[in-house]
Amino acid sequence: MLRETNEYRDFLCVNPVGALITPDSITHYFIKLLDENELPHIRFHELRHSCISLLANNTAFSVKQVQDYAGHSDFLTTSKIYIHAIQSADEIASNALEDKLKLEKRKDNAD
Known part of the structure; x- marks a missing residue:
């Protein structure tokens, strides 16, 4: 006891x-x-890495916002560690923009 x-x-x-x-x-x-x-x-610290990776992969957050959340004093630290997630987010944003433009083009052609 x-x-x-x-x-x-x-x-x-x-x-x-x-x-x-x-x-x-x-x-x-x-x-x-x-x-x-x-x-x-898994190590408890891996939860932090997963959380920050998810933020970096979310197009709603800038790299600066992710840096601030992570508590990194240097932008390069965030970029180096989470570049895989940042690149993935860029690809998602690019694909979304491409899809939107294709949809608009189809809409214009239908008129």
């Missing part, structure tokens, strides 16, 4: 009995969550 403590009462990351939550605790519970849901083991 865990003993309640007030030692860390001013901290944000404490468990229900008031003890500090450590990075190891987060890792432990994350692995437990993966196991309980029969999901493959």
Whole structure:
């Protein structure tokens, strides 16, 4: 049984009995969550990479917005790490524009 403590009462990351939550605790519970849901083991940090990749791949976000969200001080850091997602987003935007132009052309030809 865990003993309640007030030692860390001013901290944000404490468990229900008031003890500090450590990075190891987060890792432990994350692995437990993966196991309980029969999901493959990944590192917790990979969630950050996945999230930022999804943002970079979304044409609604600029690279600058992704950089700010990721907390990168340098634009090049974001570009280098997430270039695959940025290129994919560019391709999606290009294809959407091409489809729109084809639709407009067909519409004009039908008139």
